Amino acid sequence: MAFAATTVTIIAERFLQDGILKLLEEAGTSGYTLTEGSGKGRHLTRTHERPSLVRDFDIVRIEFIMLDGEKARAIAQRITSEYFAEHSGIVSITPTEVLRPERF
Amino acid sequence: MAFAATTVTIIAERFLQDGILKLLEEAGTSGYTLTEGSGKGRHLTRTHERPSLVRDFDIVRIEFIMLDGEKARAIAQRITSEYFAEHSGIVSITPTEVLRPERF
Amino acid sequence: MAFAATTVTIIAERFLQDGILKLLEEAGTSGYTLTEGSGKGRHLTRTHERPSLVRDFDIVRIEFIMLDGEKARAIAQRITSEYFAEHSGIVSITPTEVLRPERF
Amino acid sequence: MESLASLVSSFVAQLQSATLAFLLGGFLLAATGSKLAIPDAVYRFIIFMLLMSVGLDAGIEVREADFDQLALPALLAALIGCVIVLIGSVTLGRLPKVRREDALATSGLFGAVSASTLAAAMVALDERAIPFEAWAPALYPFMDIPALILAIVLATLHKRKSTGEQGGKVGVGAIIADSLRGSALSALLLGLAIGFLIQPQDLYEGFYDLLFRGFLSILMLVLGMEAYSRLAELRSVAQWFAAYAVISPILHGLIGFAAGYLAHILVGFSPGGVVLLAVIAASNSDISGPPTLRAGIPGANPSAFIGSSTSLGTPIAIAVCIPLFIALAEIVFVL
């Protein structure tokens, strides 16, 4: 049996990572998964192919899954206003399903 | 023309990777994509920033796309019961669309 | 407030990366995010665990988000016909929502 | 009395080593939130280099070894590995709020061996000019594998008993294979084989040995950082694990030292070899042990066994046990 849930994906520069993860934990997510990457937006091009002199501007992609869609949206909103008013980064929200609801 | 399909995303520790990939191949997926990452759940915090003494506990994110949604769900269910009753990890299922159905 | 948007995910071998990213920029995406990985499809198994003698055949996972779903689909279609008629790779399209529409 | 004074003075003298300074430095950097990080790829390469170097050296010199001398220490090593697990099972395992699986996984890890600690001990012996048998580092797997096997077997039997489940044999062969396939033991064994068969003296001296101490200093930095950052895991489990992690390396080391002394009397095992056996016993596995145990005892909480070994066991083994057992050897063997 699969249960409806919500995935929130946050793309940010690494130097925001610690703050975002702390916010997620305090906000009561049951976990998160992080992958490293590169990207391009309005500002810098970040690339993983050559050394990044400034590692802190690399991209991290953080995603968390939550059963409670409203709460997930509220967290997404909070991250957006606390971090992405001033800094680079984007947040997206995708409906999904999970198998063991007790884990989330 | 885009065709409805299903993406299954499996997040597990690396030492389960070989078993899961084997299961996927036997179950008849047409392929899979894997990225490495880190994360936090009920247990360990895994991080990619410092060396992980124990590489086998790093997080891998495996995703496969299948046209047949029922079959994809059945595989997701099987992985959950075979691996995630005892071990760390989560599975999520997302509806998606693909462009060349003959590839999946 | 969240706004409907479309995520297009492109999985390709690294040697196609430059061409695809250039196409994305010309086609007017507001940005993209790229993670590196490995995978298996009809051809080669690519793995990140051992050194890849041939780095160019590693997998890159490129995703871009666009408000205009029709345009996103058109770009997905274009990439498919320009690259994936001859080369390895897949494209998938997922509905999503974003928080600050002016960014996309 | 006098020997106690000289024990203390030798111990204190050894604390002024680069090895410890890097270990402590790593700990302090992590504690102060430094962004300095040794890349994971470099860490894994260093492990390879150190183990390959140890293996090559042992392999090159083992040709001249007297194999009669090898059997007893190897047997003793295996015994010690098992004894450590049993001790853990009846001490840690009986304490309140400690789950049996967690106790067995933890004592399995402390029975198993750390390649990093071994390398640090070899450098420390070199610095004090205390010789040891070239094959002594090859005692590693003889203690490592039995400890892991016993811990997993006991945990499986325990689980079967408590769930009333029937079951065939536990896959001992699989555990052995899994251990030997681990990256540290693979490198050690490959080095042993190549060293023995090809005798690549120049390659060993001009590359692997050349970089040994430098890479060891960096490895210590990594271990220090990792020790700090795993403290959080340790705090999340019962305090008995912390107590075990502090006391047991010293206790295990003493057992190892006693066994080594026996081998010294019976087959002339060298003082340096005795120290290495003691340190191997005192050390706990940090690379290959944890995944083997995690797969073998899936019910065990990794925060318990990784927290106690990485954040306390390893620093104690390196910073306390190595100087302690060298000092002890200097007194016992009047070096």
Next chain:
Amino acid sequence: MESLASLVSSFVAQLQSATLAFLLGGFLLAATGSKLAIPDAVYRFIIFMLLMSVGLDAGIEVREADFDQLALPALLAALIGCVIVLIGSVTLGRLPKVRREDALATSGLFGAVSASTLAAAMVALDERAIPFEAWAPALYPFMDIPALILAIVLATLHKRKSTGEQGGKVGVGAIIADSLRGSALSALLLGLAIGFLIQPQDLYEGFYDLLFRGFLSILMLVLGMEAYSRLAELRSVAQWFAAYAVISPILHGLIGFAAGYLAHILVGFSPGGVVLLAVIAASNSDISGPPTLRAGIPGANPSAFIGSSTSLGTPIAIAVCIPLFIALAEIVFVL
């Protein structure tokens, strides 16, 4: 006239160095679209190795230092860091199409210090056999931190003024902590401490120093590649940034040289030390400065400050300023 000729000839002679060849080579490789890339893990390891090496050396030798001599150059370094930011603020900051935040972030970066440039200067001095105080590289943080602090404080005050916002003190302590925690300064300070306390001469010579020049050559390759690929960022901002990036390193270096000359007269600061102070002033931070500035001045466009420093400032500091100030020293101090 004659001294100008010898300045030119010494400058030209120094252009034939491996350091510059690798820097230029990296630039050309990137410009021709070569796929050669030094892995990021290796780059970060090299930074660690170089800074640890500089730190160890300084720490080992600083025991014999005369600390009276240290105070004045350190004070001057701090002053220079601040002066550079102020100059940038009243020149670059007043130009048309240049936003105040961008000007302040950029001059903060040029006031701060590049570990890579410093390492290159040390090798260049060695090659010309010009000695310097072992502690001279430790002047680095004395210039780096004040420059970053001043730039961030000025930008914050400016923002408050323009938004009419009230506010308490700017977190100077946080900026200092953030700087010291950066990977380059952490490695330097750790090396200093270990070198001073443990005096690991063999480890330093047999590993860190052994690999120093080789790793520096590879670092130069990386810097050259990065310089080319950041040119695109630079092109996206006002041309004044390019002009600033070309002229200011030379100007800042002259200020540093003059200050060093003062210290030479007052406390006998060595000619090599004067060159290092000039180069430190000429250099711009490439590792730790950018994130500190980005966090501290979020409104600043990174394309402006990273583009100007990485693509022009660093190559100018290495390829022009190092040979220039060495040549100058050879004339001024009749070396």
Next chain:
Amino acid sequence: MESLASLVSSFVAQLQSATLAFLLGGFLLAATGSKLAIPDAVYRFIIFMLLMSVGLDAGIEVREADFDQLALPALLAALIGCVIVLIGSVTLGRLPKVRREDALATSGLFGAVSASTLAAAMVALDERAIPFEAWAPALYPFMDIPALILAIVLATLHKRKSTGEQGGKVGVGAIIADSLRGSALSALLLGLAIGFLIQPQDLYEGFYDLLFRGFLSILMLVLGMEAYSRLAELRSVAQWFAAYAVISPILHGLIGFAAGYLAHILVGFSPGGVVLLAVIAASNSDISGPPTLRAGIPGANPSAFIGSSTSLGTPIAIAVCIPLFIALAEIVFVL
């Protein structure tokens, strides 16, 4: 008869080399499922180090070279590259179940050159104290590029013919540029240029050359592991590819040896140079060739050309061809 005996004995003697031991060791580790892995970043760094080292050495010494001698071997190298592709096209390409694209891509790869094999051959010559022209490694691109071009051109013409498609010229310039931009050739050429212009003897000896053999041993480990793990690809394609991969390196090497012998007679090409030419011919490209071919012949199945080269071609070139052609040279040139 006697010379056959001495050929065999020299061949056998050379099998006891560290290079081969590491190659075989890597194969065995992978076959037994060992988790030991050399990190990708380290592998790529090693390739850079080896090629830069080869380039620097050649560049430093080429100043004294007699350029008349260079022209003929270079021309021969180019010819051999083309001949290998043509042979593959009329043998492998005519076999049942072998697609023309796959045959051309595979023989293009075998016509092209492996930097790793070249490095191994240089070490083997050093060990047997057989000198060679410093510029001989620079023959690499002269064979590599023509082979890749010819394979791609033939495949494109074939495709046009079979699809009836019209078309302009094939982009030969693009293929050349693509080859030169590959990470191995870029490093080699950069090293050549810097070596030639700057003559950084100390840097070369104190760093690049110092680490050469050690890094080569690790590279061999990687190649051995990769050989095993690509066997699965090879099994998925027609067995003719396996046969081709076993036989052709030896055949190509003989062609190279014969050509080198000609150059020996005509312009005094050294015996060591003859061996290098033979080994270059016997080797197949493992880094830059595959992506160039994949982009140039998109219809070709990478399992065919990568499987045959990585899992069989490279091990044969290193383990069979290097000792074989050295032994042959020792007889032919009475070394």
